[in-house]
Amino acid sequence: MVESVKNWLGQAVPRFEDEALMTGNARFIDDLSPVPGIRHVAILRSPYAHAEIRSIDLAPARELAGVIGAVSGQELMAGLEPLASAVRAPMNYFPMAADKVRYVGEPVALVAAEDRYLAEDAIEAIEVDYEPLGAVVDPIAGQQADAALLHEAVGSNLVHQRTFRYGEPEAAFEAAEHIVRLNWRYPRQSSTPMETYGAIAQFEAAPDRYTIWSNFQGPFILQPLMVRALKIPGNHLRLISAPHSGGSFGIKQGLYPYLVLLAAASRHFGCPLKWIEDRLEHLSASSAAAARADGIEAAFDGNGMLTGLRFANCVDVGAYVRAPEPASVYRMQAASNGSYQVRHIAIENRLVVTNKTPIGLNRGYGGPQFYFGLERAMEVAARRLDLDPAEIRRRNFLPASAFPYDAPGGAVYDAGDYGKGLDMALELTDYPELRARRAAAKAEGRLFGIGLAAGVEPSGSNMAYVTLALTPEERAKAGGRSGGLAAASVSIDPSGSVTVHTDSTPAGQGHATVAAQVAADRLGLEPRDIQVITAIDTQSTAWSLASGNYSNRFAAIEVGAIAESADRIGHKLRRIAGEMLEVAAEDIELAGGRAHVTGAPEQGIALARVAAASHWHPAGLPDDLEPGLDDTTMLSPAVLGAPDEGDRVASAVTFGFLCDLTAVEIDRDTGRIRIDTYVSVHDVGRVLNPIIVEGQIRGGFAHGFGAAMFEDLAYDEAGNFLSGSFADYLCPTAPDLPEVKIGHYETASPQNPLGSKGMGDGSSMLAPAAIANAVADALERDDIELPLTLDRVWRMANELGEGE
Amino acid sequence: MMRLGLGERRRISCTVNGVARSGFAEGRTLLSDFLRHELNLYGTHVGCEHGVCGACTVILDSRLARSCGTLAMQADGAEITTIEGLGDSDREPALREAFSRHGALQCGFCTAGVLLSVKHFLQHNPKPSDGEIRDMLSGHLCRCTGYEGMVRAIAEVAEGQP
Known part of the structure; x- marks a missing residue:
């Protein structure tokens, strides 16, 4: 193993991405013009939540000067197969509506024109005759017999239902001394990256093939889905990432139906097409986190030990189940004990279609909704059992000796010490003093409360966990599924400079910097000497189904692939240098840009010369060494096996831990919540770059805070969309956010050679529960729902109902 | 006052980052689109096109302007600073x-x-x-x-x- 002179990992290396971003030199999708003759697309969208399309008159649009053409969904979709998902109910999801619209914003027609202004003019000229239908906006009401049906062929709006049982939940509830029951609604939210969707699609004939430049983020398991929809071989759909992506948080997964749409339209019109989503399109019709109507039951013994859990999850999926959904409700299932010892768990998952935009990846992906239930239940139990909320969690935490831990749902927790994290949170808040301030405030009649939330952060997904949506028999029939494959390449060119390719398509997470740190340590170089390409080109870079930027997979899996290839290149360099210096490869060290004899730095040779030898003089290499320096690693962590017959699955490769503790005071007169204290403690394994880790923690908190306090993609009872601008959908601004104290500690993950765990969702998963718990404590009531808007909190603080 | 019909363009001249630049714009062309797609200054980004997010902010005659909420016509003869013009001066x-x-x-x-x-x-x-x-x-x-x-x-x- 190479011992680097300097260890770049763990250092606060400023990001190499930054300079281009701060000088206007970083290129995003709307900056690109990769082929000549690009025309611009505008999409006509449904103004109705639910309606039959009687007719579409495209002629007025086609007549306008500068318009290349106009096409309806009916015409364009006829040549495509529907986009499949793991839910087999016959919903026939196409990128554009053909005969019926099912949500406001659903595409119905498309125009290509010389510029976007003209394309927008043209879609306004299109006349569509709709026959409006009743709308379904509520996932509970949507299951009733009199509800309008979205998909007639399915025969019900309940499109998926499965129940699961881990351990002996019935016995646990029978023996319980206390049972906490909660039911609540969770609102629909969106992470709203500042850059919207964008794509350029080019069709070429003979043979038919498509090239698409876009800010699609993966997972690239969706590439074979697109291929199937377009009815072409996989190597005829080339996806190329823009060099930079302006944020994603999962949302840019939902771009893929538009890539199919633009590909088909490019073929239809015979020219390359560009579409940049505008903000109204993004808010109304891109993707969103699931609204849910969930319930939880938690069984406790007399000592406050959590002995059983029952989850009743009801997911409002929107109008279609768009792959990789229903993954959001299955992501946490294998870890549905959270950070606790409980072994007896029952789960019911129901998916209900409604007249809203389909849900998809969004920061935390199923985590915020899951922890809202579990951590609210723990808080309520603490109050009922008269236990301190910190104490009830401490009693139930998995002990540090438990790792690796085989969780009831099949997750294998790699490493942790949860009690230590809680201790750190208590220390950072000066918890005894905080409790005393709470008592004093309550004695004065003030609305002051403390809220706690703790949980694990799954990272590096098993691509097979979504197949929990199938029964074991269906899974067996479908063929084996497992793994979370990462690809990385390391190469050295003839002049001796190093290039790393990753398959991680980042959108601001600094992967290029960390990849350079990883490779630099292993090759004895400076990170800034290493060029890192993070944009995928499916025709020229290594990739597989799990490629992409989601589920915190970079620090969980990808870094291991980079390290492996760098090590093989390093080994080869030492072999060549050993020949040159006439010592054994084992006696060569790579450091400071040189290969030298261990213990004798003066006996060395520049790495560039060693590398050059493999290109310029292959005949001079040792007989068993292949020429060139180019190594690709494709690895899938062994732990990520297939789901078993009991529906247990190792859903992710690393499990970080976080604990958020907050205190709030509510102004009874205005309903305003003042965050008095907020502390967030994290174990993300070995920290690879503290600047990036802190940035992810603060960003994750901002998303969680926004979700707790004001974010809501609202629809009215008729399915009209009410949050179409940033004046309606409120995101946190700088003055909104409270001070957050961050605590760090590390338990090294054995799942990759660096000891790092994935991270990035962080407090986006826990802040909603922690803040809700604090508000519940302040108001001394259990019926807390999000967002905690002024109006809602004011009503609760003054014991008023809706409309009073 | 000059009147432009739909689809008619006129030349807009302005000083951008200290350099005289010109290009064509319709009456309705947004300054953000003019900077990006006519002058090829892609460092200015468009995040919402309704003046809330601030991504497209430029300095227009010493005042801050949302370039998505400003018409290119309004910038005729103006001095504009974009991200490409922030260099080695000041702080x-x-x-x-x-x-x-x-x-x-x-x-x-x-x-x-x-x-x-x-x-x-x-x-x-x-x-x-x-x-x-x-x-x-x-x-x-x-x-x-x-x-x-x-x-x-x-x-x-x-x-x-x-």
Whole structure:
């Protein structure tokens, strides 16, 4: 193993991405013009939540000067197969509506024109005759017999239902001394990256093939889905990432139906097409986190030990189940004990279609909704059992000796010490003093409360966990599924400079910097000497189904692939240098840009010369060494096996831990919540770059805070969309956010050679529960729902109902 | 007053980052589109096209302007500073260095607009409080960072010491 002179990992290396971003030199999708003759697309969208399309008159649009053409969904979709998902109910999801619209914003027609202004003019000229239908906006009401049906062929709006049982939940509830029951609604939210969707699609004939430049983020398991929809071989759909992506948080997964749409339209019109989503399109019709109507039951013994859990999850999926959904409700299932010892768990998952935009990846992906239930239940139990909320969690935490831990749902927790994290949170808040301030405030009649939330952060997904949506028999029939494959390449060119390719398509997470740190340590170089390409080109870079930027997979899996290839290149360099210096490869060290004899730095040779030898003089290499320096690693962590017959699955490769503790005071007169204290403690394994880790923690908190306090993609009872601008959908601004104290500690993950765990969702998963718990404590009531808007909190603080 | 029909364009001349530039625009062409697609200055980003997110902020005749809410016609004869024009003058290199060190940017999509606002802000308020910095930043949406790194970086540069 190479011992680097300097260890770049763990250092606060400023990001190499930054300079281009701060000088206007970083290129995003709307900056690109990769082929000549690009025309611009505008999409006509449904103004109705639910309606039959009687007719579409495209002629007025086609007549306008500068318009290349106009096409309806009916015409364009006829040549495509529907986009499949793991839910087999016959919903026939196409990128554009053909005969019926099912949500406001659903595409119905498309125009290509010389510029976007003209394309927008043209879609306004299109006349569509709709026959409006009743709308379904509520996932509970949507299951009733009199509800309008979205998909007639399915025969019900309940499109998926499965129940699961881990351990002996019935016995646990029978023996319980206390049972906490909660039911609540969770609102629909969106992470709203500042850059919207964008794509350029080019069709070429003979043979038919498509090239698409876009800010699609993966997972690239969706590439074979697109291929199937377009009815072409996989190597005829080339996806190329823009060099930079302006944020994603999962949302840019939902771009893929538009890539199919633009590909088909490019073929239809015979020219390359560009579409940049505008903000109204993004808010109304891109993707969103699931609204849910969930319930939880938690069984406790007399000592406050959590002995059983029952989850009743009801997911409002929107109008279609768009792959990789229903993954959001299955992501946490294998870890549905959270950070606790409980072994007896029952789960019911129901998916209900409604007249809203389909849900998809969004920061935390199923985590915020899951922890809202579990951590609210723990808080309520603490109050009922008269236990301190910190104490009830401490009693139930998995002990540090438990790792690796085989969780009831099949997750294998790699490493942790949860009690230590809680201790750190208590220390950072000066918890005894905080409790005393709470008592004093309550004695004065003030609305002051403390809220706690703790949980694990799954990272590096098993691509097979979504197949929990199938029964074991269906899974067996479908063929084996497992793994979370990462690809990385390391190469050295003839002049001796190093290039790393990753398959991680980042959108601001600094992967290029960390990849350079990883490779630099292993090759004895400076990170800034290493060029890192993070944009995928499916025709020229290594990739597989799990490629992409989601589920915190970079620090969980990808870094291991980079390290492996760098090590093989390093080994080869030492072999060549050993020949040159006439010592054994084992006696060569790579450091400071040189290969030298261990213990004798003066006996060395520049790495560039060693590398050059493999290109310029292959005949001079040792007989068993292949020429060139180019190594690709494709690895899938062994732990990520297939789901078993009991529906247990190792859903992710690393499990970080976080604990958020907050205190709030509510102004009874205005309903305003003042965050008095907020502390967030994290174990993300070995920290690879503290600047990036802190940035992810603060960003994750901002998303969680926004979700707790004001974010809501609202629809009215008729399915009209009410949050179409940033004046309606409120995101946190700088003055909104409270001070957050961050605590760090590390338990090294054995799942990759660096000891790092994935991270990035962080407090986006826990802040909603922690803040809700604090508000519940302040108001001394259990019926807390999000967002905690002024109006809602004011009503609760003054014991008023809706409309009073 | 000049009248332009639909589809008619006229030449717009302005000084951008100290250089005389010109290009064509319709009456309805947004300044953001003119800068990006006519002058090929792609560093100005468009995040919402309704004047809330601040990503497209430029300095127009010494005032901050949302280029998505400004017509190209309004910039005829004007002096404009975009992200490409922030270089080695004033505290700009220090600001970039501090932004990077404090993690004040991630995806960087909002950053161009933020940096132009900061430049303008520090010219008018050289010693701001943290509260004033946060108020200024309220004109910009960033979904990546939680703003903390920006506040620290701006405060540090304003104090003139790292």
